[in-house]
Amino acid sequence: NIDGERLWRSLMDMAAIGPSPNGGSRRLALTEEDIAGRLQFRQWVEALGCRCRLDEAGNLFVRREGRDTSLAPVAFGSHLDTQPLGGRFDGVLGVLAGLEILRSLHERDVRTRRPLELVVWTNEEGSRFAPAMGGSGVYAGRLETSDFFRAEDADGIRLADALEASAQRGDLPLGTPVLDAYFELHIEQGPALEQSGDPLGVVTGVQGIRWFDVRISGQSAHAGPTPMSHRRDPLLAAADGLVAIRDDVEADPSGDARLTIGELKVTEPSRNVIPAEVNLTIDLRHVDDTRLDELEAMLYRRLDAAASKAGVSVDIERRWRSPVTPFDPDLIASLDTAARERGLSLPHMMSGAGHDAVNVSHVAPTVMLFTPCRDGISHNEAEFAEPEHCALGAQVLCDAILARANR
Amino acid sequence: NIDGERLWRSLMDMAAIGPSPNGGSRRLALTEEDIAGRLQFRQWVEALGCRCRLDEAGNLFVRREGRDTSLAPVAFGSHLDTQPLGGRFDGVLGVLAGLEILRSLHERDVRTRRPLELVVWTNEEGSRFAPAMGGSGVYAGRLETSDFFRAEDADGIRLADALEASAQRGDLPLGTPVLDAYFELHIEQGPALEQSGDPLGVVTGVQGIRWFDVRISGQSAHAGPTPMSHRRDPLLAAADGLVAIRDDVEADPSGDARLTIGELKVTEPSRNVIPAEVNLTIDLRHVDDTRLDELEAMLYRRLDAAASKAGVSVDIERRWRSPVTPFDPDLIASLDTAARERGLSLPHMMSGAGHDAVNVSHVAPTVMLFTPCRDGISHNEAEFAEPEHCALGAQVLCDAILARANR
Numbered sequence: 001n002i003d004g005e006r007l008w009r010s011l012m013d014m015a016a017i018g019p020s021p022n023g024g025s026r027r028l029a030l031t032e033e034d035i036a037g038r039l040q041f042r043q044w045v046e047a048l049g050c051r052c053r054l055d056e057a058g059n060l061f062v063r064r065e066g067r068d069t070s071l072a073p074v075a076f077g078s079h080l081d082t083q084p085l086g087g088r089f090d091g092v093l094g095v096l097a098g099l100e101i102l103r104s105l106h107e108r109d110v111r112t113r114r115p116l117e118l119v120v121w122t123n124e125e126g127s128r129f130a131p132a133m134g135g136s137g138v139y140a141g142r143l144e145t146s147d148f149f150r151a152e153d154a155d156g157i158r159l160a161d162a163l164e165a166s167a168q169r170g171d172l173p174l175g176t177p178v179l180d181a182y183f184e185l186h187i188e189q190g191p192a193l194e195q196s197g198d199p200l201g202v203v204t205g206v207q208g209i210r211w212f213d214v215r216i217s218g219q220s221a222h223a224g225p226t227p228m229s230h231r232r233d234p235l236l237a238a239a240d241g242l243v244a245i246r247d248d249v250e251a252d253p254s255g256d257a258r259l260t261i262g263e264l265k266v267t268e269p270s271r272n273v274i275p276a277e278v279n280l281t282i283d284l285r286h287v288d289d290t291r292l293d294e295l296e297a298m299l300y301r302r303l304d305a306a307a308s309k310a311g312v313s314v315d316i317e318r319r320w321r322s323p324v325t326p327f328d329p330d331l332i333a334s335l336d337t338a339a340r341e342r343g344l345s346l347p348h349m350m351s352g353a354g355h356d357a358v359n360v361s362h363v364a365p366t367v368m369l370f371t372p373c374r375d376g377i378s379h380n381e382a383e384f385a386e387p388e389h390c391a392l393g394a395q396v397l398c399d400a401i402l403a404r405a406n407r
Numbered sequence: 408n409i410d411g412e413r414l415w416r417s418l419m420d421m422a423a424i425g426p427s428p429n430g431g432s433r434r435l436a437l438t439e440e441d442i443a444g445r446l447q448f449r450q451w452v453e454a455l456g457c458r459c460r461l462d463e464a465g466n467l468f469v470r471r472e473g474r475d476t477s478l479a480p481v482a483f484g485s486h487l488d489t490q491p492l493g494g495r496f497d498g499v500l501g502v503l504a505g506l507e508i509l510r511s512l513h514e515r516d517v518r519t520r521r522p523l524e525l526v527v528w529t530n531e532e533g534s535r536f537a538p539a540m541g542g543s544g545v546y547a548g549r550l551e552t553s554d555f556f557r558a559e560d561a562d563g564i565r566l567a568d569a570l571e572a573s574a575q576r577g578d579l580p581l582g583t584p585v586l587d588a589y590f591e592l593h594i595e596q597g598p599a600l601e602q603s604g605d606p607l608g609v610v611t612g613v614q615g616i617r618w619f620d621v622r623i624s625g626q627s628a629h630a631g632p633t634p635m636s637h638r639r640d641p642l643l644a645a646a647d648g649l650v651a652i653r654d655d656v657e658a659d660p661s662g663d664a665r666l667t668i669g670e671l672k673v674t675e676p677s678r679n680v681i682p683a684e685v686n687l688t689i690d691l692r693h694v695d696d697t698r699l700d701e702l703e704a705m706l707y708r709r710l711d712a713a714a715s716k717a718g719v720s721v722d723i724e725r726r727w728r729s730p731v732t733p734f735d736p737d738l739i740a741s742l743d744t745a746a747r748e749r750g751l752s753l754p755h756m757m758s759g760a761g762h763d764a765v766n767v768s769h770v771a772p773t774v775m776l777f778t779p780c781r782d783g784i785s786h787n788e789a790e791f792a793e794p795e796h797c798a799l800g801a802q803v804l805c806d807a808i809l810a811r812a813n814r
């Protein structure tokens with residue numbers, strides 16, 4: 001059995017690295033804080049005699065050898081980077097539950113048949129460098145390496161340079177090691193498990209995600225003497241378009257469509273100037289790719305209509321498309337079995353968030369396990385997962401991993 | 408007669424100080440560039456034997472003595488500060504037309520009965536420090552000195568400190584000198600004169616202006632797993648409210664209402680995070696104060712309705728209120744007379760922009776004269792006024808000033 005208290009202590013120790021102002025975490029990918037978190041983690045696993053390897057994307061692979069070293073490893077993990085004002089559990093739980101599993105095996109000197117591989121993926125959040133799930137994306141061949149390496153943060157720093165500067169670029173070629181299976185434990189980041197009262201949920205797949213960069217260009221002019229009819233105002237055009245898109249999304253019959261404008265920036269803002277340009281991002285999601293296609297087409301039409309009404313021009317670039325992703329039926333069943341043996345019957349659910357597991361699922365059988373999170377709140381400093389849920393998640397994960405690794 | 412070519416050269420010389428990327432000007436109030444512009448200007452007027460004095464707000468008074476030094480001076484001027492991406496004429500034309508008048512009088516050794524006072528007001532634009540027309544505001548007792556001095560720019564620098572650091576805080580007490588009359592020549596900053604084909608316009612007053620700071624607070628959460636119904640999204644609430652206010656403003660029967668959102672900022676933006684907070688500014692104007700009261704009340708209602716629909720909270724602070732301001736009938740007539748003597752019949756018009764003349768009108772008879780500006784575009788690097796219009800404006804201004812000063 002894993003040690004839930006030790007798991008909780010390591011979660012709190014990690015949270016002390018790069019703390020955010022109100023009790024959350026701020027370890028944006030490949031910043032000083034993220035690297036400090038990785039170093040702490042490496043100390044922990046190296047103390048267990050595990051071997052750490054970095055691939056060219058900075059993905060960190062922690063190997064615990066099996067009895068048969070020629071077999072592909074059973075892998076598990078998640079990420080340590082966070083949002084600018086992020087929580088203490090998103091990603092971290094999956095990595096440190098993996099650590100707890102390695103510690104428990106080490107303590108009891110248990111050796112599995114297959115090797116185990118605990119993975120920390122690079123730049124999962126996508127907040128500093130778009131897109132999200134970048135490290136697992138290039139590992140699994142789902143993201144062009146050029147798109148990954150040349151992504152720039154808000155200060156114009158390229159991901160490739162941030163990797164180099166932080167000494168996280170390794171020499172393991174992308175796509176290695178090849179995995180026998182991949183398990184990821186994560187907080188749900190939504191309200192479903194809390195509402196149903198279940199202590200865990202088995203994730204059968206992940207909804208589709210599309211990211212857009214939108215630039216709306218008008219003409220700056222004076223706020224006072226310029227008649228409304230004479231304006232080409234990109235900000236009011238944006239407001240118009242966004243309200244229309246939101247109405248479409250909310251009218252989706254399934255109730256499953258999601259729309260988020262996370263960034264909106266006025267170029268050279270000044271109170272008494274009609275802006276010349278507005279840049280914004282759109283995050284659009286649905287559990288059904290066909291419906292997502294329709295919503296995307298609608299989004300273009302709404303923005304075009306708002307722009308032409310306002311006499312401004314609009315440029316929309318799709319930055320990322322992550323299709324609806326089903327997980328592996330055998331691994332789903334293995335989690336059900338592990339849960340049953342602990343006396344639990346777990347609900348099956350789709351994930352609203354993207355995860356590294358989405359990418360890995362294209363190169364290895366993959367599954368995820370969710371814990372509830374308080375008030376369904378994530379990407380927020382207040383994010384919280386109950387210690388018992390964390391421990392139970394790590395336990396069921398451990399059971400399923402051992403079953404697979406000893407098969 | 409004034410020298411239109413010399414006036415144009417000094418406009419272009421001033422534009423060379425703090426040039427903006429695309430041929431406009433960037434001399435934000437009390438920045439290095441603004442101070443460099445003021446120093447150039449002081450060299451020009453000191454070469455004419457004029458005396459420069461700074462008051463406590465950094466307003467610069469340039470005195471050319473009259474035959475009767477005991478009389479209150481006839482004043483004219485405007486401002487040298489600009490928007491972040493501003494034009495070369497907004498404010499500068501009024502100051503440099505004043506310079507051209509002083510040069511012409513100096514050249515011909517003409518002495519007026521009353522002294523002349525050319526004024527450069529501090530922080531007219533309001534872009535770095537809100538509100539606008541601040542220097543003339545405290546001069547005329549229309550703005551609390553504490554509100555003026557403690558205004559902060561985006562970097563948290565207080566206006567009082569910027570005045571001190573740039574050595575622009577003088578010892579002339581606020582409210583002095585007392586003026587016999589105040590004339591201000593300015594570009595129209597709107598399309599009316601260009602549309603009517605008039606070379607100049609006599610300004611009979613200025614519309615009312617209200618500035619608001621709006622903060623909308625919701626709850627950050629994950630873009631993916633959070634159902635639309637579970638969100639408290641301040642950005643979509645802002646979009647909703649702004650579209651409703653815009654519709655009210657556009658439905659105004661007079662067609663004279665104006666609405667501008669010049670700044671909108673998402674706190675800790677991240678693509679896959681529903682924002683926690685959005686801050687924005689609103690600039691609302693009308694030529695009728697009663698109607699402006701109604702629009703303001705509507706604005707509060709619209710934002711409240713959008714906020715309560717979205718489950719977010721909204722805080723609205725009125726930062727500035729500049730009432731509809733009529734100019735002096737005698738001075739209006741004096742401009743008509745000066746124009747008639749040059750063979751012109753000028754239209755009367757209201758100003759859409761606020762000007763230092765608004766404040767000064769509360770302590771001295773005041774009037775303004777407008778030149779057309781190309782495509783009605785101002786607060787834009789492309790702002791342009793024809794050399795002939797600038798020269799004609801300076802000439803009619805000169806004629807009216809001399810008539811008043813020799814009365």
Ligand SMILES: NC(=O)NCCC(=O)O
Nearest residue numbers: 124125132353354631679
């Ligand atoms: N789990 C998580 O927060 N991933 C970031 C990718 C996304 O935006 O869904």
Ligand SMILES: NC(=O)NCCC(=O)O
Nearest residue numbers: 224272531532539760761
């Ligand atoms: N003239 C001018 O641009 N003044 C700034 C004050 C305003 O916003 O009207």
